[in-house]
Amino acid sequence: LVRARFSKSTLIDRRISRGYVGLGSAGLLRGGWRELDEKLKRFSVGDNNRRNCHHGGSVLHVSANAARARSEEEQFVRPPLVVVPSAEITAEVIDGKRIAEDVRREIAQEVMIMKETRGQVPGLAVVLVGNRVDSATYTSGAKRKPAQMLDSLRMLPLPEHMNEEKVIGAISAEKDVDGFHPLNVGRLVLQGRTPLFVSCTPRGCIELLLRSGVEIAGKHAVVIGRSNVVGMPAAILLQAYNATVTVVHSLTPNPAEITKTADIIIVAVGVAQLVRGDWIKPGAVVVDVGMNSLPDSTKKKGYRLVGDVCYPEAAKVASKITPVPGGVGPMTIAMLLQNTLDSAKRTLKS
Numbered sequence: 001l002v003r004a005r006f007s008k009s010t011l012i013d014r015r016i017s018r019g020y021v022g023l024g025s026a027g028l029l030r031g032g033w034r035e036l037d038e039k040l041k042r043f044s045v046g047d048n049n050r051r052n053c054h055h056g057g058s059v060l061h062v063s064a065n066a067a068r069a070r071s072e073e074e075q076f077v078r079p080p081l082v083v084v085p086s087a088e089i090t091a092e093v094i095d096g097k098r099i100a101e102d103v104r105r106e107i108a109q110e111v112m113i114m115k116e117t118r119g120q121v122p123g124l125a126v127v128l129v130g131n132r133v134d135s136a137t138y139t140s141g142a143k144r145k146p147a148q149m150l151d152s153l154r155m156l157p158l159p160e161h162m163n164e165e166k167v168i169g170a171i172s173a174e175k176d177v178d179g180f181h182p183l184n185v186g187r188l189v190l191q192g193r194t195p196l197f198v199s200c201t202p203r204g205c206i207e208l209l210l211r212s213g214v215e216i217a218g219k220h221a222v223v224i225g226r227s228n229v230v231g232m233p234a235a236i237l238l239q240a241y242n243a244t245v246t247v248v249h250s251l252t253p254n255p256a257e258i259t260k261t262a263d264i265i266i267v268a269v270g271v272a273q274l275v276r277g278d279w280i281k282p283g284a285v286v287v288d289v290g291m292n293s294l295p296d297s298t299k300k301k302g303y304r305l306v307g308d309v310c311y312p313e314a315a316k317v318a319s320k321i322t323p324v325p326g327g328v329g330p331m332t333i334a335m336l337l338q339n340t341l342d343s344a345k346r347t348l349k350s
């Protein structure tokens, strides 16, 4: 294990069996710490072959058993890299809250420009039926006052007396910021067509992967869950990014045998801590969509949120993992805002 710490908030872990780790060139430093941090996430790993560290820079030697690491060269990066030898593998946390903040900042910038140049801002109408806690969380997270009836979403699942198909169909595909309308789902599934909107949660999962430097193309991705709102569109999207995709559902025998072959796992099941450490291939990337509340008397609210992944176990095996809370949830809200902005831009253009 190589652990690089640059500041209080930045901790980068890599698990490699042997070889060298190259830490960029002086050129990488130009963009400041944030950029260096990004580049480091993609540092090259060579097999005892120094030429793999293209531009020189800091080189760390990692022993064959991966438990001992030592610095071989003076580092030019400041603050200095600290290498902590550790027998326990700790995955890099994909900080959905921080990434969502980045996205929201980008959106705010665009909205400001839209306001200045066109005198208009995007608006979102929410139809909330019933009193589900997760729907209320989602709605308040979006925190958008409907300035105009530009776009809309209806919270799902609906109470039983309501027909989901009719409710979804009642909103035009052009305003369907949830990406649930059959026209948008159809366009997502068909090659060569582009949906007007992609469902927020799966889009958030992909965005988390992309913004964390995870390569999707050519990788084996396993999606657990096949619901219309998360699992199915997530699997389709991963395919669109050229992953080889396997879908696991409630009737799949031996799910762990399948997930153990995955480079990327997206879990959207709704069963607390279903995915255990031994379901995961060492070094795999784990995205946990699940949002389950477990009774917890030590918490003010009387419960705590956990995902569909047994986080403490998974974090010892995976190379990157999203936490719950603070992972996919905030990204879902950010993607809702992104879809709303995209829609407003489209409306203003036409």
Ligand SMILES: NC(=O)C1=CN([C@@H]2O[C@H](COP(=O)(O)OP(=O)(O)OC[C@H]3O[C@@H](n4cnc5c(N)ncnc54)[C@H](OP(=O)(O)O)[C@@H]3O)[C@@H](O)[C@H]2O)C=CC1
Residues within 6 Å of the ligand: 134, 201, 224, 225, 226, 227, 228, 229, 230, 231, 248, 249, 250, 251, 255, 268, 269, 270, 271, 274, 289, 290, 291, 292, 308, 328, 329, 332
């Ligand atoms: N973070 C966020 O933004 C969001 C989080 N969520 C959370 O994600 C989770 C999934 O949500 P959603 O997709 O709507 O749930 P659904 O209940 O609609 O779908 C669950 C899926 O998981 C499958 N499944 C159930 N049990 C198992 C099992 N033991 N092994 C393998 N597969 C199983 C089901 O299979 P089958 O099809 O065979 O029944 C189904 O396809 C929930 O915890 C939900 O709260 C949901 C939306 C947004």
Ligand SMILES: Nc1nc(=O)c2c([nH]1)NC[C@@H]1CN(c3ccc(C(=O)N[C@@H](CCC(=O)O)C(=O)O)cc3)C=[N+]21
Residues within 6 Å of the ligand: 134, 135, 137, 138, 141, 153, 154, 155, 156, 157, 178, 200, 201, 291, 305, 324, 325, 326, 327, 328, 329, 330, 332, 333
């Ligand atoms: N039409 C529709 N579209 C949805 O996308 C939709 C929906 N209906 N109904 C409800 C579910 C659930 N959902 C959440 C999204 C973000 C958080 C979220 O931000 N969670 C925080 C935790 C907040 C807390 O601590 O309570 C986090 O994960 O960090 C939660 C739940 C979207 N859903």
